[in-house]
Amino acid sequence: MFYLKLAQRNIRKSFKNFAPFLLATIMMFVLNFILASIAFSPQLDKLGIKSVSVVLIIGQVILIPFSIGIEIYAYRFLLKKRSREFGLYDILGLGKAQIIVVALFELLFLLLATVLLGTIAGVILSKFLFLVFIALIGGNYFNLTFSMLGFAMPTIVALTAFVLLAVISTWTIHHHSSLALLHSENQGEREPKSRGFLAFLGVLLLVVGYYMAITVKIGPSLVTTFAGAVLLVIVGTYLFYVAFTIWYLKRQKRGRRYYQPEKFITTNALLYRMKQNAIGLGNITILVTMAIVTLVTTVMLQTGLKQTVISNMPFTTELSAMNTGDTHVGNVSEEQFKSILSQTEKKSQVNLKKGIQYVDYGTPRMILSSGKHVTINHLTDSYNKAGVTTVQVVSRDTLIKLGNKLPKLAPNDVLIHNYSGHFNAETINWFGQLLYVKGQTTNVKNYPTQSSIGNSMMIVAQNDAQAEQLYQRIKFDANSYTIPRRTLITNLSKRGSKKVVKAFKAEGKSSVSPISTSAVDRFALLQEAQVYTGGFLFIGFTLGLTFIIGAALIIYYKQIAEGEQDKEAFRILQEVGLSKKEVSQTINSQIRLLFFMPIVVAIVHFAGAYMMVSKIINAFGITNKTLMLSVSGGVILLIAVLYYIIYKITSRSYVNIVQRHV
Amino acid sequence: MLLEVNHLEKIFKTRFSKETTAALRDIDFSVENGEYIAIMGESGSGKTTLLNILATLEHPTNGTVALNGNNITNIKANDLAKFRREHLGFVFQDFNLLDTLNVRDNIYLPLVLNRKPVQMMKERIGTLAPLLNISELLNKQPFELSGGQKQRVAIARALMTQPDLILGDEPTAALDSKNSDRLLNLFEQINDEGQTILMVTHSSVVASHAKRVLFIKDGMIYHQLYRAERSTSDFNKEINLAMGSVLGGN
Ligand SMILES: Nc1ncnc2c1ncn2[C@@H]1O[C@H](COP(=O)(O)OP(=O)(O)O)[C@@H](O)[C@H]1O
Ligand SMILES: [Mg+2]
Numbered sequence: 001m002f003y004l005k006l007a008q009r010n011i012r013k014s015f016k017n018f019a020p021f022l023l024a025t026i027m028m029f030v031l032n033f034i035l036a037s038i039a040f041s042p043q044l045d046k047l048g049i050k051s052v053s054v055v056l057i058i059g060q061v062i063l064i065p066f067s068i069g070i071e072i073y074a075y076r077f078l079l080k081k082r083s084r085e086f087g088l089y090d091i092l093g094l095g096k097a098q099i100i101v102v103a104l105f106e107l108l109f110l111l112l113a114t115v116l117l118g119t120i121a122g123v124i125l126s127k128f129l130f131l132v133f134i135a136l137i138g139g140n141y142f143n144l145t146f147s148m149l150g151f152a153m154p155t156i157v158a159l160t161a162f163v164l165l166a167v168i169s170t171w172t173i174h175h176h177s178s179l180a181l182l183h184s185e186n187q188g189e190r191e192p193k194s195r196g197f198l199a200f201l202g203v204l205l206l207v208v209g210y211y212m213a214i215t216v217k218i219g220p221s222l223v224t225t226f227a228g229a230v231l232l233v234i235v236g237t238y239l240f241y242v243a244f245t246i247w248y249l250k251r252q253k254r255g256r257r258y259y260q261p262e263k264f265i266t267t268n269a270l271l272y273r274m275k276q277n278a279i280g281l282g283n284i285t286i287l288v289t290m291a292i293v294t295l296v297t298t299v300m301l302q303t304g305l306k307q308t309v310i311s312n313m314p315f316t317t318e319l320s321a322m323n324t325g326d327t328h329v330g331n332v333s334e335e336q337f338k339s340i341l342s343q344t345e346k347k348s349q350v351n352l353k354k355g356i357q358y359v360d361y362g363t364p365r366m367i368l369s370s371g372k373h374v375t376i377n378h379l380t381d382s383y384n385k386a387g388v389t390t391v392q393v394v395s396r397d398t399l400i401k402l403g404n405k406l407p408k409l410a411p412n413d414v415l416i417h418n419y420s421g422h423f424n425a426e427t428i429n430w431f432g433q434l435l436y437v438k439g440q441t442t443n444v445k446n447y448p449t450q451s452s453i454g455n456s457m458m459i460v461a462q463n464d465a466q467a468e469q470l471y472q473r474i475k476f477d478a479n480s481y482t483i484p485r486r487t488l489i490t491n492l493s494k495r496g497s498k499k500v501v502k503a504f505k506a507e508g509k510s511s512v513s514p515i516s517t518s519a520v521d522r523f524a525l526l527q528e529a530q531v532y533t534g535g536f537l538f539i540g541f542t543l544g545l546t547f548i549i550g551a552a553l554i555i556y557y558k559q560i561a562e563g564e565q566d567k568e569a570f571r572i573l574q575e576v577g578l579s580k581k582e583v584s585q586t587i588n589s590q591i592r593l594l595f596f597m598p599i600v601v602a603i604v605h606f607a608g609a610y611m612m613v614s615k616i617i618n619a620f621g622i623t624n625k626t627l628m629l630s631v632s633g634g635v636i637l638l639i640a641v642l643y644y645i646i647y648k649i650t651s652r653s654y655v656n657i658v659q660r661h662v
Numbered sequence: 663m664l665l666e667v668n669h670l671e672k673i674f675k676t677r678f679s680k681e682t683t684a685a686l687r688d689i690d691f692s693v694e695n696g697e698y699i700a701i702m703g704e705s706g707s708g709k710t711t712l713l714n715i716l717a718t719l720e721h722p723t724n725g726t727v728a729l730n731g732n733n734i735t736n737i738k739a740n741d742l743a744k745f746r747r748e749h750l751g752f753v754f755q756d757f758n759l760l761d762t763l764n765v766r767d768n769i770y771l772p773l774v775l776n777r778k779p780v781q782m783m784k785e786r787i788g789t790l791a792p793l794l795n796i797s798e799l800l801n802k803q804p805f806e807l808s809g810g811q812k813q814r815v816a817i818a819r820a821l822m823t824q825p826d827l828i829l830g831d832e833p834t835a836a837l838d839s840k841n842s843d844r845l846l847n848l849f850e851q852i853n854d855e856g857q858t859i860l861m862v863t864h865s866s867v868v869a870s871h872a873k874r875v876l877f878i879k880d881g882m883i884y885h886q887l888y889r890a891e892r893s894t895s896d897f898n899k900e901i902n903l904a905m906g907s908v909l910g911g912n
Contacts, residue, residue, distance in 0.1 A: 191764070191803060259783070264774045268762045565761075572758040575719065576819070577747025577775050579740065 003098065007105030010085075017081050020560070022110060024074040025158065027553055028067035029118030031546045032154035034126050035063060038539055040149040064157055066283055066550065071161040072168065073557060079172055086173055096173055103169045111162045115155055122154070129542055192246050192275040199247035202239025209233035210608035216615060226612060233605060237285050240601070241278035246271065265586050269569070273562070273594055280558055281598050284551045288602035288639060289609075291547035295635045296606075296628075297613055298540025302533045303631065304622030309525050312621075314446045317497045318520045319344070319352075319504045320360060320485035331359060331468070332486045332515055340507045340517065341488065347506070348499040355490030358398035359464070361471045362482030363456075366391045374425040377432070379476065390456035394447065395467035399460060402446040406460065413438040415460040423457060431473040435459075448489070485518075497521045548639065552646040555595070559650040562591070563657030591654070595647050603636060663731070664826060664858055665693035665716070670725035672711050672881075685711040687881040689725070693827075693860060698853040700872035701862040701883075702901070708881040709862035713831050716860070717750060718742050729826060747775050751820030753830040753861075757812040759804040759819075766800040769819045776823065783822070790818045794848065810841030817848065821857070828852075830861030834868055846871040866905065870898035877904065 011018050039060065089099050123146070209232030216225045249271045257263055274281075321332045321340055337357070345352050368387045369375045380388055396406055396415070406415060414435045416423045428435040441460060461467040471484060492500060501519040508517030566587055573583050606613075614628050622628075670689035675682050685708045693699055703709050714720040716727060718734055726733050729749060737745050751772075752758070759768045767774075769790075770783045791797040794814045799807060807815065813833060820828050830849075834842040850871055853859050861872070869875045871894055877885040887904055889897045 259770065259774050259780050261775050261777065264767070264771075268760075268767065272762045569760060569762070572760055574743075575717070575746075575752050575754070575758060576772055577743050579743030581740070582743060 003101045004105050007102050007109060010102070010106060011109055014082070014085075017078060018110070020557075021074045021078045022113060024553060024557070025071050025110065025114040025161070026118045026121060027549065028070055028161075029114050029154050029158050030122045030125055031063060031550055032067060032157050033118060033122030033150065034129075034542055034546055035060060036153035037122070037126055037146055037150035038542060040147045040153070041145060063546070063550065066287075067157060068161040068164065069279070069283075070550075070553060070557070072164060075165045075168065077557070077561065079169065083172075083176070100170050100173050103173060104166055107162055107166055107169065111158065114158055114162075118154065118158070119151065126542070129545065130538065192271060194247050194250040195243045196247055198239055198243035202236050202242075202244050205232045205236030206240060206608075209236055213609050213612040216612050222615070222619075226616075229609075229612065233608070234286055237601065237605070238279065238282040241274065241282045241285075245274045245278070249274065262586065265573070266590060269586075269590055270593070273590065276561075277558060277594065280554050281594070284554055284598040285601045285605070287547040287551045288599055288643070289605040291544040291551075291639055292602060292606045292632075292635055293609060293613060294540045294547070295544040295639070296632050297617065298533075298537045299631050299635060300613075300617045300622060300628060301620060302537045304617060304624060304627055305529045305533050305620065306526060307624055307627065308621045309522065309529055312448055313520065313522045313525065314448060315356075315489040315491050316494075316522045317492045317500055318448070318487065318489050318522075319355075319500070319517070320487040320519070321508065321515050321517045322483045322485040324483070324514050324516045331484050334486070336515060337486045337488075340504070340515070343507050344500060344503045348496075348503040350492065350496045350500050352488065352490060352500065355488040356398075356401050357486065357488050358395065358401065359467070360485045360487045361393040361467065362484065363390050363392055364474065364476075364482050365389070372425055373427045373429065375429040377429070377475070379474070388455070392456070392458045393467050393470050394458055394460050395464045396460050396462055397464050398467075399441075399444060399447060404441070404445050404447075406441060407439065409438060409460075409462040410436075411462050411466055412436055413462060415439055415441050417441045417444050417458040417460065418455075428459075430459075430470060431475055433470075433473055435470075494523045497523055544639075548642055548646075551598075551643070552650070555646055556650045556653070558594075559654040560657065563654040566654075567657060591651065599640060599643050606632070606636070663692050664695045664697075664729065665860075666726075666728040667691050667716075668726045668728075670712070670715065670727065671723045672708070672715060672720070673723045684881055686715075686722070689878075689881070689883055691876055691883055691886075693858065696853070696856055696858055698849065698859045698871075698873045699861075699876065700869035700874070701860070701876045701878055702866065702869045702905075703862075703864065703878035705864055707878050709864070709878060710831055711881075712878070713829055713860075713862050716827075717752065717829050718746055747772050747823060749826045751823060751825035751828040753813070753816050753820050753828060753833045755832040755835040757804075757809070757816045757836070759812055759815060761804055763804075764800075765796070765802050765804065765807070765815050768804065768815060769800075769822060772819060772823045786822055786824075787818070790821055793851075794818050808841075809837050810844060813837060813841070813845055814848070817845075817852075821852070826858065828857060828859045828861075830859065832863055833861055834863070834865070842868070866898050866901040867894075869901055870894045875901055 086099050086103070089102075090096065094102075209229045212225055212229040212232065216222060216229070249267055252258065252263065252267045253271075258267065319341075321337055323332055334357075341352055341355075344350075365380050365382075365388055366376050367378055367380050367385065368389050370387065376391070382388060396409055399406055409415065412433070412435055414428070414437060416425075416437055416439075418440065423437070423440060425437055428437060441458075444458065447458075459470070461470050468484075476482070498521060501521045501524075504517055504519045508515060570583055570587065573586075574580060578586070610632070614625075617628065667689055670686050671684070672686040673682050673684050689712060701709055701712065711720065715722050715735075718737065722735055725735075727735050734745065759765075760771070763771065766787070769787055773783045773786070787800070791800065794817060796811065796814050796818060799811055799815065804812060804815070813836075833849075834845055837845060846868060849859055849861075853873070859872075861868075862878075863869055870889070873889050875887045875889075876883050877887075885904060887897075887900060892900070
């Protein structure tokens with residue numbers, strides 16, 4: 001087969017031209033592969049969280065057209081370099097039909113190479129990332145298993161792209177005369193048109209998107225609002241680059257200061273750059289934004305969940321016992337609890353004397369009326385009815401034992417600790433009993449906190465007896481019944497805690513009385529949280545990296561393409577009377593501007609998404625605002641550094657091209 | 663004396679080998695105000711190198727170049743660009759127009775770089791555009807122009823600063839013969855109005871439009887001819903004759 005041989009030989013002979021193209025197709029294959037492997041991993045269902053699937057879907061929706069786009073871009077680049085060769089074949093009498101056959105064979109080889117090398121690289125890279133990740137986290141919490149769909153997805157994407165490339169290749173060769181192929185030089189480009197309406201629309205979409213993101217409310221509509229805002233911002237971003245920047249530059253041209261050297265050169269050069277690069281810049285911006293959002297979310301989940309566990313459990317070990325006999329049998333008595341504890345001490349050989357005892361009355365949800373005189377007289381299951389608040393009854397004695405300083409209270413006086421803000425009521429009608437609000441306790445130390453969705457508050461009663469009395473007044477129904485637990489909290493070593501928990505739990509089973517015991521060990525809880533968040537972190541980590549690699553690839557191609565153009569401008573400006581230094585300064589400042597614009601816009605996007613991201617994270621019970629700020633800062637810094645490294649490496653290829661002819 | 667070139671030598675060292683090329687060996691000549699000079703020689707004889715040195719785009723290995731009595735070979739690197747844009751105008755083989763600027767802005771470019779008032783740019787383009795017959799092209803982009811039009815735009819750009827000297831490197835090489843003739847006539851016309859022009863070329867037809875022709879070979883000037891009152895075709899014949907006799911009649 002002559003054409004097959006010729007195609008083979010072409011690729012071997014001018015591998016230098018084919019290499020960047022192959023690099024691009026393989027990279028895109030690998031990115032699609034990794035994303036699909038995670039998305040279709042059976043493990044994901046086990047983690048089953050909506051925000052992850054949203055990120056994955058957006059990731060794929062962006063990545064698939066993006067990778068096809070990149071491949072077309074890379075191929076047109078290749079075609080331009082090779083058109084001379086094709087023109088020569090034509091003149092030497094090979095005929096267009098035959099040239100097309102050769103070009104298609106070349107594409108077939110390239111496709112096979114892409115799928116083969118891409119699969120190998122994809123498996124190796126994802127395994128490698130996985131190992132790095134496990135080493136970082138110190139445990140295996142997410143099993144990376146490859147599924148058929150994980151292979152099929154990227155292959156289908158690559159196939160689609162190559163079919164398009166075949167069409168492009170056929171069309172290009174068919175529609176160009178051999179002479180045109182031979183002299184396929186850069187044809188001049190028209191100055192881009194200013195499209196004021198689109199520019200305005202772009203900015204409008206961004207503003208609306210930001211507004212939606214900032215004002216989003218927790219609730220069932222969160223995910224749809226999130227998706228809507230993301231969509232608006234994505235479209236707005238492209239319009240911003242395509243229309244707004246050009247509209248702005250055009251305006252500059254009409255300005256009074258236009259005929260100043262710096263402005264004159266930069267404005268005109270940017271005008272053309274923007275025309276060619278708008279979509280690329282939009283892609284980079286969105287990828288970088290997604291990398292930031294993904295990493296911030298996952299790192300927050302990882303570190304925040306740990307902090308939440310610690311703040312929910314100020315002590316390492318929590319032992320509690322309750323009566324499970326007939327309803328309303330009352331608390332486990334102090335004597336009963338003491339004997340269970342001493343049994344536990346004996347069996348576990350761990351001293352529990354330092355522990356603090358109190359009665360935990362649970363966290364029922366109640367409906368509060370508003371105003372200065374609040375009435376509370378029924379419970380609810382719902383989270384989102386008006387006035388729903390989680391109410392904890394706590395004895396002042398308990399809080400004092402935990403080291404809090406509180407004012408003295410009369411029998412019907414209470415203090416309020418409101419987790420979500422100021423509580424203005426003066427009196428509370430508590431199931432028919434009038435309570436006087438004597439003040440607010442702004443900060444409660446060491447009491448296991450509630451991280452619940454929505455409002456919650458703590459009512460501090462005069463003493464243990466009074467707290468018990470308040471609890472008894474609550475009119476429970478079958479669904480909302482909560483049983484008080486006599487509880488001991490204490491700080492133990494990891495080993496001690498484990499032994500005590502085991503012994504204490506066993507006590508509940510062996511006991512003849514209808515008392516059930518439960519025990520929580522913070523060490524075990526942290527371990528569990530780690531399992532849960534570890535999977536997320538791996539996904540976020542890989543996605544973030546994928547987005548960054550995608551961005552890097554576009555940047556690389558941009559640099560080569562721009563190098564070729566700037567080479568000319570560089571020389572001409574020098575001849576007309578700009579010094580070498582001035583020329584490189586102007587060009588550098590342009591490149592820097594174009595390079596750092598996406599990351600600045602991405603950071604602005606992230607700022608817009610900040611409220612939304614923190615609300616999503618809040619839903620996991622992580623409310624630490626300073627942590628969120630510092631994690632965001634850290635991630636942005638990390639990505640900026642990575643981005644800068646990419647810039648430095650790729651700009652070397654740019655400088656090489658430009659300087660060759662100066 | 664506008665320009666004085668003394669014992670100019672240029673030796674290129676290749677970066678990765680020890681080989682050296684002597685592009686210019688010992689060049690001596692001078693140019694008076696208002697002259698129109700062609701430097702003629704075969705490909706590889708050192709024409710572009712010479713022109714680049716006159717244009718301060720390159721440094722000579724030895725020798726001096728003086729413009730209006732000032733040695734321009736030891737202008738500090740930082741001042742070179744300023745010198746170029748104030749004293750010299752360029753017309754190159756491949757036009758060298760910036761694709762990103764429209765024709766008007768391409769012509770304005772040197773004055774913009776010199777931070778001259780817009781008023782001055784408008785006045786000068788007002789006299790130059792009709793002269794060069796490019797008035798209708800001012801709002802177009804370079805890629806919309808033909809080669810001849812592009813070269814006339816490049817000349818307008820070179821004349822905008824009213825330079826002491828216009829330098830041309832094969833300015834007609836990319837033009838067909840008709841446009842080439844038009845351009846050469848234009849050069850003569852500009853020269854008649856007092857503009858000093860120095861161009862290098864390998865073509866005797868092109869050279870025959872100049873008032874004086876210097877012959878360069880292997881980096882040396884070995885002969886010169888004055889056109890005086892001869893027609894271009896007579897002068898062309900004489901140039902060819904001179905080339906033939908010196909080269910041994912090939
Ligand atoms: N940058 C350079 N480095 C090395 N050699 C050069 C360089 N520029 C020109 N030369 C050499 O100097 C000689 C003269 O070149 P050039 O001035 O371009 O000739 P012309 O313009 O007359 O064709 C040639 O032998 C050429 O190879
Ligand atoms: Mg030359």
